[in-house]
Amino acid sequence: MTTATHSPQQLRRPTRPGVFGQVRNEVLFVRWQQDGDRQARDELVHRFLPLARKLARRYSGAREPFDDLLQVASLGLVKAIDRFDLGRGTAFSSFAVPTILGELKRYFRDLGWAVHVPRGAQERAVKVEDAQQQLSARTNRAPTVPELAEYLEFSIEDVLDALETARAHHASSLDAPYDDGEGESGTMVESFGDHDPSLQSADERVTIGVAARQLPAREREVLALRFVHDMTQTQIADHIGVSQMQVSRILRRAISHLSEIAEG
Numbered sequence: 001m002t003t004a005t006h007s008p009q010q011l012r013r014p015t016r017p018g019v020f021g022q023v024r025n026e027v028l029f030v031r032w033q034q035d036g037d038r039q040a041r042d043e044l045v046h047r048f049l050p051l052a053r054k055l056a057r058r059y060s061g062a063r064e065p066f067d068d069l070l071q072v073a074s075l076g077l078v079k080a081i082d083r084f085d086l087g088r089g090t091a092f093s094s095f096a097v098p099t100i101l102g103e104l105k106r107y108f109r110d111l112g113w114a115v116h117v118p119r120g121a122q123e124r125a126v127k128v129e130d131a132q133q134q135l136s137a138r139t140n141r142a143p144t145v146p147e148l149a150e151y152l153e154f155s156i157e158d159v160l161d162a163l164e165t166a167r168a169h170h171a172s173s174l175d176a177p178y179d180d181g182e183g184e185s186g187t188m189v190e191s192f193g194d195h196d197p198s199l200q201s202a203d204e205r206v207t208i209g210v211a212a213r214q215l216p217a218r219e220r221e222v223l224a225l226r227f228v229h230d231m232t233q234t235q236i237a238d239h240i241g242v243s244q245m246q247v248s249r250i251l252r253r254a255i256s257h258l259s260e261i262a263e264g
Contacts, residue, residue, distance in 0.1 A: 029086045044081050045074070051093060052077040055100045059108070069104065076103030121165045127152060128162040214261055219254035226251060 025047065031040035052073040060066050080099040084092055108126050131151050135143035143151070149159045212220055218240075225231045225239060233251070237244040 025092060026086060029081075029084065029092075032081070033086065041081060045077060048077055048081075048092070048096060049074065051096060052100055055097065055104065058101075059104055069107075072104055072107045073100050076100035079103065121161070124154070124158060124162040125165040128154075128159060129166055212258065215254055215257055219250055219257065222247060222250045223254050223258075 025044070028040040028044050028047075031037040032044065053070060056066065056069040056073040059069050076099050077096060080092070080096040083099070084095050105126065108122075128148060131148050132143055135147060135151060145156055145159050145163075148154070149156045152159070154162075212223060215223070221240065222236060225236045226233070231239065233244050233247045237247045240247075242250075
């Protein structure tokens with residue numbers, strides 16, 4: 001039986017960490033890209049999901065739920081797996097990181113905004129939000145506007161505009177708790193709106209409008225001048241060339257006619 005011999009250099013040479021895993025990854029990519037083996041693709045997703053989770057956590061200080069961010073990062077991971085060119089000889093992680101981050105940034109630019117905001121304003125707002133998180137972590141306090149401007153090399157006006165724009169980045173849930181500061185609490189939706197008195201009189205206004213069209217022209221004109229244009233009886237008298245007493249009689253007669261028509 002032949003016994004294998006090794007040189008002292010070979011015996012001392014350490015095994016490269018992660019080599020087996022790298023080879024295994026390459027095998028999985030071959031199975032997926034050449035054979036269409038979806039099980040290999042699923043295993044690649046499972047292997048690199050911690051990377052997607054780590055990148056999603058970079059944005060966990062934002063108001064977007066982490067589960068949503070992880071879902072977006074996972075979508076970026078799947079796209080990276082599908083687009084990766086094994087023949088280029090680069091590590092998959094080097095290709096996946098910018099792909100996943102690009103998907104997260106696209107999410108914040110497009111889907112994370114409560115209202116439409118121009119792309120340039122979106123990008124500045126996201127940069128300012130990122131800078132706020134980084135400076136807060138570094139100084140343990142909220143950064144000032146001048147500090148943000150210096151850090152990003154923006155003008156103070158640009159930072160202020162970005163901070164204002166960022167308010168459109170997040171919509172509050174109508175079911176979120178609400179406290180008016182005076183002991184009353186509930187949900188946000190309960191704090192909006194109230195009974196509109198004008199709605200309660202809408203039917204009456206329609207009825208009066210229909211009835212007024214059946215009045216003589218002079219009575220319609222006097223009613224309009226009095227109740228629409230808010231003119232006094234004296235002003236109406238001067239406007240139509242009659243006495244104030246005549247205006248008063250016309251008003252009484254018009255209102256009486258309106259009542260009769262409406263009741264009918």
